[in-house]
Amino acid sequence: MSRPVPWIPAVLYGAVLLGGVYYAAIGPGPGAGTAWFAVLLGALIALDGWGRGQGRDRWRWRGRRIAPGAVLVLRVLLLCAVTAVDVSGLSRVLFVLVPFLAFFAYGSAAAVGLGVGCVAALAGAFTLWVPRWQVRAEYISDLLMFALGIVLAVAMAAVAVREQQARARLEGTLAQVAELSAARERNRLAREIHDSLGHHLTAIGVQLEMAEAFASLDPAASTRAVSHARWSANRALDEVRASVRTLGPGSEAEPVVLSRALADLVHHLDGGSRRITLETSGVERRPLLVLYRAAQEGLTNACRHSGATEIGVDVAYDERGARLRVADNGTGFDPAEEGFGLAGLRERVRLAEGTVAIDTSADGTVLTVGVPW
DSSP: OOOOOTHHHHHHHHHHHHHHHHHHHHTTOSOHHHHHHHHHHHHHHHHHHHHHHHSTTOOEETTEEOOHHHHHHHHHHHHHHHHHHOSSSGGGGGGGHHHHHHHHHHOHHHHHHHHHHHHHHHHHHHHHHSTTGGGOHHHHHHHHHHHHHHHHHHHHHHHHHHHHHHHHHHHHHHHHHHHHHHHHHHHHHHHHIIIIIIHHHHHHHHHHHHHHHHTTTOHHHHHHHHHHHHHHHHHHHHHHHHHHHHTSTTOOOOOOOHHHHHHHHHHHHOBTTBEEEEEEESOOOSOOHHHHHHHHHHHHHIIIIIOOSEEEEEEEEOSSEEEEEEEEOSOOOOGGGOOHHHHHHHHHHHHTTOEEEEEEETTEEEEEEEEEO
């Protein structure tokens, strides 16, 4: 059930009431019929106000809902009573409300049927009480104007229903957009936490394990590992603060100079039983955070999971974009068991319109990421 346009019945009731009172004032004069005319119109106005007061035009009596059909019958009876006491004949126009309101309750077929019935009822009333009305221009004109009013009322109801349906679809679409936007933002935050904080926590764990292993054998190497762990902790704290700043309005993430950031990353992960090398070629044209995150993911996996002793990081810049390659001599992994980190990396690169390729075997893994300028 759609909601009727509330002001249309009120306007018609008010216009008919003013017209009837004016006609009585300039014609036969006010009397009992005029009083009943006003009372019955007031009852119609109260009926509509009662329905709106219940919410969504659902009439209730003592807690029980009244069927729309019963309300429609009551409205028709009141309209007939108003017409019977109305000496001006203006109240006939109120019958256009019957198909108009029925459209919202029962649909177009019921509205059209009731509209045809109202026109036929008016023609029948003329036939019973107005001799030879078929050859009297004023009655033919009244019938035609009434039929036109019925058509316009049904058309207006159809427009109102379509507008309400379109608004409901729009609200549903906006709700879906909001839900998708929230899900996308959650995924983005999850990627940021995994790629930044997760990487540094992994690096801290690796360096502290190295410090513990070398504590008695090589105190200098143990001290360096602790220093690297402290750097990773500070870097993690800096990235968390930067991420919090970017959540504010009008804020943007600070640009990452890829070559310098990768050099720091490799320097603080290198050492112990593994050797990490970094090679770059070409000229970096603009910051590429996506490649830095890809390098973090590749190095984290190589250091933590693969058991690699040799890891190479290569970055090449050309006219079209940049390409990152992280290769290790570890044990590889099963591509079917690709975790959240690589899945998030693929999504991040996809948003940057780049490409991801992973070649893994028992002899090692090669991660290649390409991003256009």
